[in-house]
Amino acid sequence: MLAFRLVAEPERLDTLVLPTRPDDRTDDGDADAPAALLATLGWEPAEEVGAEARALLPVARLHGRAGEARMHLRPLGSPGRLLLIGTGDGDEAAWRTAGAALARAASAEEHVTVVMPADATDLAVRGLVEGLLLASYRFRLTEAGDSPALSGVDVVVADPAAHSRSLDVARITAESTRFARDLTNTPSSTKNPQWFAEQVAAEVADRPGLTVRVREPEELAAEGFGGLLAVGGGSASGPRLVELSWQPAQATTHVVLVGKGITFDTGGISIKPVPAMKLMRKDMAGGAAVAAATLGAAALDLPVRITTLIPLAENMLSGGAFRPGDVVRHYGGLTSETTNSDAEGRLVLADALAYAVAELAPDLLVDLATLTGANSVALGNRTAALYSENDDLAGALLTAVSEAGESAWRMPLPADYVEYLGSDLADLYSAPAQGGGSVTAALFLREFTGDLRDRWVHVDMSAPSWAAAADAELTKGATGWGVRGLLRWLATLD
Structure with missing residues (x-):
């Protein structure tokens, strides 16, 4: 099973996951656009990574629909990989679909850090975690075949303690x-x-x-x-x-x-x-x-x-x-x-x-x-x-x-x-x-x-x-x- 942590700011800089919504491609994207999202963290690489993510959206043809996923490699940067995940209209079902897409897109990664919107609800956290855990499921009687390498997920939220019950409910479910x-x-x-x-x-x-x-x-x-x-x-x-x-x-x-x-x-x-x-x-x-x-x-x-x-x-x-x-x-x-x-x-x-x-x-x-x-x-x-x-x-x-x-x-x-x-x-x-x-x-x-x-x-x-x-x-x-x-x-x- 994946190990989840709720944290207030990114602590590992290998793969950073940013959610996107359909209107994030516009010039006046809302507060959940990647650049604005990172700017709320007070995190040192935020400005550079945010600008790069914003520029990447139209090039990657990412429309923000729930379940879309694009991986961007940054061989000289930190984090080394930037993963954009579509969250659609942002309801629980869309976040569950986004979590499932993340499980597949990041199956070769050891650890990912997901930055949630500042206004992320308990249901958003629950949907993300359930989707991740359910889509990463594998059943085999032997060791043959490749299993997902992903073993750890940090979820960045404004108030980690406020979402702890949602995380527990999602994990147990x-x-x-x-x-x-x-x-x-x-x-x-x-x-x-x-x-x-x-x-x-x-x-x-x-x-x-x-x-x-x-x-x-x-x-x-x-x-x-x-x-x-x-x-x-x-x-x-x-x-x-x-x-x-x-x-x-x-x-x-x-x-x-x-x-x-x-x-x-x-x-x-x-x-x-x-x-x-x-x-x-x-x-x-x-x-x-x-x-x-x-x-x-x-x-x-x-x-x-x-x-x-x-x-x-x-x-x-x-x-x-x-x-x-x-x-x-x-x-x-x-x-x-x-x-x-x-x-x-x-x-x-x-x-x-x-x-x-x-x-x-x-x-x-x-x-x-x-x-x-x-x-x-x-x-x-x-x-x-x-x-x-x-x-x-x-x-x-x-x-x-x-x-x-x-x-x-x-x-x-x-x-x-x-x-x-x-x-x-x-x-x-x-x-x-x-x-x-x-x-x-x-x-x-x-x-x-x-x-x-x-x-x-x-x-x-x-x-x-x-x-x-x-x-x-x-x-x-x-x-x-x-x-x-x-x-x-x-x-x-x-």
Whole structure:
């Protein structure tokens, strides 16, 4: 991880980073133009470097748009390198994009010093640091390949103490997101349900206020977690249920987070085609997100009680695998008829939701799941589908997700689709054949929310959990989608 310092003036003269906005190219540029920015520091090389930066703007064809970056070499000068970074309109999102561009443009540097505008806000500092940390993320199982050399960043601000909390929040948010990315990127040859549970338990060790319980197959059978046992029955790696708790003394609100944790999904007897199976190590990204968000909330000392449930299973094909046409008895007694063993995520989530309602009595219930391909058909690869009957709760989560730099769209829960769930053998069909796959999956899950139905949110986030290529603060591979949005939302609760 990068080491950050907030300082009042530049102390290292190797690479100096100056932000630029679109109007900085004009003759009467505002107070954030590079020359004026440096002039406020009382720093000896400021006049010379500022004039050089000002002259460089039109030559470099730098327009100040968020994410633009130009490196200028000064072989006889100090600093030896001048990096101009566009910050667009200067809001948090633009600074996050600028931070990501800086991470890539300065990946070969050991240390950089970023001079912030005199009027830089907490959100500007937060955006810059989050973008830097998230875009510099790398996941490799070997040492092959080049890793970023950048290890230290000084951020020059008028009052370092005033921005210390923003720096901490940005660092913890990014670290939590990176943890979710690590879990999701790990190949399933390593990542089975037991391994995932052990990773979470290791993070909890010796951290005050955090506890974890892991139910193993025998306990799941004794307590009636039929969905988990059915989905995990075909694998040599038995299912688990992780129950992670953050219980600050001052909390008055109790939130239960549930995350789908399918560590690999073959589709079972309803086997997937090979291209669709290749990336199924990401089918536990919802579980990774809620685990990481809970750990982040504890690190931030957020005053909200959180219980996180992660039903973990490997959906494999063997003589023990569950079949289309089987009837599954879920926690609490509701039954579902399996119509497609590749619609397994909702079966494990149903158990966890029913358990949360019956045993935990939360105020709010939120689940995240890489649940359906229909999500991407409707909303593309960057936007999650959000379902809730509660306008205020849905609005608060959508706002938090947007402010965090993620994307979600609220989808309907049409009453006339409920009849599609009807089964001749059981209480419910697990996956109706009439279409509307993401919607009917949400309606199925709603049946297990009991009297929390009006305080429940379901997020179908399969597509945005993975990036096919680097883009702004995202790197190729797992995105950690949901961690940042959940932390923003949890911070608004008390």
